[in-house]
Amino acid sequence: xxxxxxxxxxxxxxxxxxxxxxxxxxxxxxxxxxxxxxxxxxxxxxxxxxxxxxxxxxxxxxxxxxxxxxxxxxxxxxxxxxxxxxxxxxxxxxxxxxxxxxxxxxxxxxxxxxxxxxxxxxxxxxxxxxxxxxxxxxxxxxxxxxxxxxxxxxxxxxxxxxxxxxxxxxxxxxxxxxxxxxxxxxxxxxxxxxxxxxxxxxxxxxxxxxxxxxxxxxxxxxxxxxxxxxxxxxxxxxxxxxxxxxxxxxxxxxxxxxxxxxxxxxxxxxxxxxxxxxxxxxxxxxxxxxxxxxxxxxxxxxxxxxxxxxxxxxxxxxxxxxxxxxxxxxxxxxxxxxxxxxxxxxxxxxxxxxxxxxxxxxxxxxxxxxxxxxxxxxxxxxxxxxxxxxxxxxxxxxxxxxxxxxxxxxxxxxxxxxxx
Amino acid sequence: xxxxxxxxxxxxxxxxxxxxxxxxxxxxxxxxxxxxxxxxxxxxxxxxxxxxxxxxxxxxxxxxxxxxxxxxxxxxxxxxxxxxxxxxxxxxxxxxxxxxxxxxxxxxxxxxxxxxxxxxxxxxxxxxxxxxxxxxxxxxxxxxxxxxxxxxxxxxxxxxxxxxxxxxxxxxxxxxxxxxxxxxxxxxxxxxxxxxxxxxxxxxxxxxxxxxxxxxxxxxxxxxxxxxxxxxxxxxxxxxxxxxxxxxxxxxxxxxxxxxxxxxxxxxxxxxxxxxxxxxxxxxxxxxxxxxxxxxxxxxxxxxxxxxxxxxxxxxxxxxxxxxxxxxxxxxxxxxxxxxxxxxxxxxxxxxxxxxxxxxxxxxxxxxxxxxxxxxxxxxxxxxxxxxxxxxxxxxxxxxxxxxxxxxxxxxxxxxxxxx
Numbered sequence: 001x002x003x004x005x006x007x008x009x010x011x012x013x014x015x016x017x018x019x020x021x022x023x024x025x026x027x028x029x030x031x032x033x034x035x036x037x038x039x040x041x042x043x044x045x046x047x048x049x050x051x052x053x054x055x056x057x058x059x060x061x062x063x064x065x066x067x068x069x070x071x072x073x074x075x076x077x078x079x080x081x082x083x084x085x086x087x088x089x090x091x092x093x094x095x096x097x098x099x100x101x102x103x104x105x106x107x108x109x110x111x112x113x114x115x116x117x118x119x120x121x122x123x124x125x126x127x128x129x130x131x132x133x134x135x136x137x138x139x140x141x142x143x144x145x146x147x148x149x150x151x152x153x154x155x156x157x158x159x160x161x162x163x164x165x166x167x168x169x170x171x172x173x174x175x176x177x178x179x180x181x182x183x184x185x186x187x188x189x190x191x192x193x194x195x196x197x198x199x200x201x202x203x204x205x206x207x208x209x210x211x212x213x214x215x216x217x218x219x220x221x222x223x224x225x226x227x228x229x230x231x232x233x234x235x236x237x238x239x240x241x242x243x244x245x246x247x248x249x250x251x252x253x254x255x256x257x258x259x260x261x262x263x264x265x266x267x268x269x270x271x272x273x274x275x276x277x278x279x280x281x282x283x284x285x286x287x288x289x290x291x292x293x294x295x296x297x298x299x300x301x302x303x304x305x306x307x308x309x310x311x312x313x314x315x316x317x318x319x320x321x322x323x324x325x326x327x328x329x330x331x332x333x334x335x336x337x338x339x340x341x342x343x344x345x346x347x348x349x350x351x352x353x354x355x356x357x358x359x360x361x362x363x364x365x366x367x368x369x370x371x372x373x374x375x376x377x378x379x380x381x382x383x384x385x386x387x388x389x390x391x392x393x394x395x396x397x398x399x400x401x402x403x404x405x406x407x408x409x410x411x412x413x414x415x416x417x418x419x420x
Numbered sequence: 421x422x423x424x425x426x427x428x429x430x431x432x433x434x435x436x437x438x439x440x441x442x443x444x445x446x447x448x449x450x451x452x453x454x455x456x457x458x459x460x461x462x463x464x465x466x467x468x469x470x471x472x473x474x475x476x477x478x479x480x481x482x483x484x485x486x487x488x489x490x491x492x493x494x495x496x497x498x499x500x501x502x503x504x505x506x507x508x509x510x511x512x513x514x515x516x517x518x519x520x521x522x523x524x525x526x527x528x529x530x531x532x533x534x535x536x537x538x539x540x541x542x543x544x545x546x547x548x549x550x551x552x553x554x555x556x557x558x559x560x561x562x563x564x565x566x567x568x569x570x571x572x573x574x575x576x577x578x579x580x581x582x583x584x585x586x587x588x589x590x591x592x593x594x595x596x597x598x599x600x601x602x603x604x605x606x607x608x609x610x611x612x613x614x615x616x617x618x619x620x621x622x623x624x625x626x627x628x629x630x631x632x633x634x635x636x637x638x639x640x641x642x643x644x645x646x647x648x649x650x651x652x653x654x655x656x657x658x659x660x661x662x663x664x665x666x667x668x669x670x671x672x673x674x675x676x677x678x679x680x681x682x683x684x685x686x687x688x689x690x691x692x693x694x695x696x697x698x699x700x701x702x703x704x705x706x707x708x709x710x711x712x713x714x715x716x717x718x719x720x721x722x723x724x725x726x727x728x729x730x731x732x733x734x735x736x737x738x739x740x741x742x743x744x745x746x747x748x749x750x751x752x753x754x755x756x757x758x759x760x761x762x763x764x765x766x767x768x769x770x771x772x773x774x775x776x777x778x779x780x781x782x783x784x785x786x787x788x789x790x791x792x793x794x795x796x797x798x799x800x801x802x803x804x805x806x807x808x809x810x811x812x813x814x815x816x817x818x819x820x821x822x823x824x825x826x827x828x829x830x831x832x833x834x835x836x837x838x839x840x
Binding site: 027029030035037040041043044048049052053056057059060061062064065066067068069071072098099100101102105125128129130132133134136137138141148228230236237238239240241256257258259260261262263265266267268269270271272273284285286287288289290291292294364370372374375416417418419420 | 447449450455457460461463464468469472473476477479480481482484485486487488489491492518519520521522525545548549550552553554556557558561568648650656657658659660661676677678679680681682683685686687688689690691692693704705706707708709710711712714784790792794795836837838839840
C-alpha cells in the first residue's frame with residue numbers, strides 16, 4: 001500500500017512548492033522533529049528574535065517612555081496589517097487587543113446590549129470551550145437563553161440546524177469559522193446572510209482559521225470577529241488576540257469594560273467615560289507592546305507567501321494526511337474525524353482512535369512527531385503550510401503507522417496530563 | 421540658596437547608598453539623560469534582553485508547544501514571586517493576568533455580585549481615569565450608584581470623607597494606594613478596617629504603589645487588589661498586570677469573564693463552565709508568556725534590593741525633590757502638589773505650575789530630564805530608587821531651575837499631544 005503514495009512523490013511536490021523557500025524563514029531547531037502542531041502554537045519566525053531584541057534594547061531601553069507616541073499606534077497599525085494580509089477587512093476595522101476570550105466577551109456583550117429585547121444566543125455545542133463558557137456567563141448574568149446547537153464533532157455544524165434555530169428572538173450567533181477539533185470550515189457568507197434575514201448578529205471566532213484559510217470579512221458581510229495570533233499567525237506563546245468590528249457598527253456598539261484606552265482625548269483623563277466613536281472604543285488597558293511586536297516579522301512571512309497560496313498548500317497537505325490515513329491506518333482502528341471534502345476543511349485534520357492519547361504520546365516520544373491530542377479520542381494534525389513540507393507529512397504518517405503496527409504506543413501512560 | 425543643598429552632599433549620599441550598585445543592573449543607554457519617569461515606564465533591567473531572548477529561542481523556538489506544561493504555571497509562579505517580594509501576600513493569592521483595567525473589571529464585578537442588595541460604589545473622584553471609567557460602566561449596567569468622593573488633587577483623599585460616605589449600602593470601595601498625580605499614600609489597614617465595619621469590600625489599585633512602597637496585603641487585611649507591572653516593577657511597555665484575591669474569598673467570588681483558563685480540568689474542555697475553587701478562576705484566556713517573562717529578571721533586582729530599602733531611598737529622593745523645589749523653584753511660580761509628609765507620599769512628587777506642559781517639554785528637550793506632564797498643570801517626577809541617584813535628582817532640579825530662570829520653556833509649543 002505504501003507504493004500508492006511513494007515518498008519521492010512528496011519530494012517532487014516539495015521541489016515544485018512555491019512556498020518551499022519560506023521554511024528557511026523559520027527557526028527549525030531540530031531537523032528530525034516533525035512539527036504538526038502549528039494550529040496550537042506556530043513556529044518561531046527566524047526574524048523574530050532579532051526584531052524583539054531591537055525593540056527591547058533600542059525601544060524600551062533607549063527611548064523609554066518616549067517610545068509611547070509610536071507604540072500607542074501599534075494596536076491599530078498591526079491590526080491593519082492583519083486586516084490586509086489575513087482577514088480581508090478594511091483599515092480601521094481590526095485591532096490587536098487582550099486575549100481571544102476577553103475580546104469575545106467584549107464583543108458579545110456589545111452585541112447583546114444592542115439587540116433590544118431578543119433573548120436567545122446560539123452557539124455550536126461542540127465549539128471551543130472558552131467561547132461556550134464566556135457565553136454561558138453572559139447569558140446567565142442577563143437572564144438570556146443560550147442554545148447549544150447540536151453539531152457533529154467530526155463534520156462540524158450543519159447549516160440546516162442553524163437555519164432551523166434562527167428566529168427573531170435570536171440576538172447573537174457565535175461560531176468558529178474553522179472548528180478546533182475536526183477543522184470543519186463554515187461558509188461565513190452564507191451564515192451571515194441567514195442570520196441577517198432574522199436580524200441576528202454573528203460574532204465569529206477566527207482562531208483556527210486566520211492564517212490558514214483566506215478570511216474575507218468584508219466580502220462575507222461579517223459584523224464582528226475575534227481570533228488569536230499564536231497559531232497559524234506565529235505570534236508566539238500567548239501573543240495578544242485581535243478583534244474586528246465592521247466600520248458601520250463601531251459607533252453604535254459599546255463594550256462593557258470601559259478602560260482608558262477607549263476614551264476620547266485619553267490623556268486629558270476627563271471625569272466621565274466618553275468613548276471614541278471608532279474601533280478604539282473596543283480597547284481597554286495598556287496594550288502589550290513586546291508581545292504585540294512579534295506579529296510584525298510573522299506577518300512579513302505571511303504577506304510574502306500570500307494567504308491564497310497558503311490555503312492551496314494547506315489543502316493539499318490535508319488531503320495527503322487523509323489519503324495516507326485511509327491507506328495506512330484504517331486497519332489499525334483509525335478513522336478520519338474531519339470533513340473529507342477539502343473545501344469544507346481548514347488547515348488541520350483530526351483522526352479518531354480509542355487510544356488517541358497514548359498514541360499521540362508515542363508519536364511524540366518514539367516517532368518525534370508533534371501533533372496534539374484532544375480528549376477523549378482524537379489525534380489532531382496541523383501541517384502549517386509556511387514551514388511544513390509534503391515529505392514531513394509523509395514521514396509523520398509513516399512513523400505513526402510504524403507505532404500502531406508495532407503496538408509500541410502500549411508502553412505509554414494513559415493518565416491525563418494538565419496540558420494537552 | 422543652592423549652597424543650602426550643595427551637589428557634593430548628594431554625591432556623598434550616593435556613595436553611602438546601599439542600593440547604589442543596583443544601578444548597574446539596568447541599561448543606562450544615555451548617561452546624560454536623567455530619567456525621572458520610572459513611575460510611568462520603568463527602565464530595562466540589564467538581564468532582561470538575554471532572558472527574553474533565551475525564552476524566545478530555546479523555549480518557543482525549540483520546545484514549541486512542549487513548553488506549555490511549564491509556561492502554564494507562570495501566571496501563578498510569577499504571581500507568587502510578586503506576592504513575596506512586593507505585595508506581602510501569601511502564595512496562591514496573586515496571579516499575573518490581563519491588563520490592570522480588565523482585572524479591575526473582573527474583581528469589581530465579582531465583589532458587586534457578592535454584595536447582596538447593597539447599591540453604592542465609592543471611588544476617589546480624582547483617581548486614575550481607567551478605574552473611574554470601569555466603575556461607571558459597571559454601575560450603569562447594574563443600576564448602582566457610583567459616588568465620587570471629593571478629594572484634594574494635591575493631598576489625596578481625606579479619610580474623614582471616606583468614613584462619612586461609608587454606610588451599609590456601600591458594596592464596594594475602589595481606591596489607589598498611591599495616587600497617580602500627587603502620590604498621596606493611603607493607610608490601607610485603616611481603610612480596610614473602616615470598610616469592614618460597614619460590611620463593604622475594598623478593591624485596591626496598587627499600580628503606583630507596587631515596587632515603590634511596601635504593600636502588606638496580608639497584614640493590612642486586604643481583600644482584593646490589582647496593579648500594573650511596567651512602572652516600578654520594570655516589566656516593560658504594556659507588561660501584563662496582576663490581581664490579588666485573599667485566599668478565604670477565592671472560592672466565594674466569581675468573575676464575569678468565564679474563560680477556559682478558569683475552568684476545572686481545563687483540557688477536558690467539558691460542556692459547562694465549572695470554575696476551579698482557587699485563584700485560577702480569575703484567569704481568563706491564554707496568558708502572555710513572552711510579556712510575562714520579563715518580570716523574572718525585574719523581580720530579581722527588586723528581591724536583591726528589598727522593598728524596605730527601596731522605600732527608604734525613595735522617601736529620601738522625594739524629600740530632596742521637595743526641598744529643592746521649595747528652595748529653588750518657588751520664586752518662579754512652582755508649588756509642591758504632593759503631600760509634604762514623606763510618610764504620606766509614595767515614590768513620586770508632583771509640582772504645580774500653570775505652564776507645566778511647556779516646562780515639561782523644555783525639561784526633556786533642553787534639560788534632558790524626562791519626567792511627565794499631567795493635565796492641566798502638573799509636572800510629575802518619579803525617581804525610581806533602584807536606578808536613580810541622589811545626584812540625578814539634584815541635577816534634574818538644577819536643570820529645571822535653569823529653564824525657568826532663563827524662561828527658555830517659552831520656546832516650546834503648548835498644544836496637547838496624544839500621549840503625555
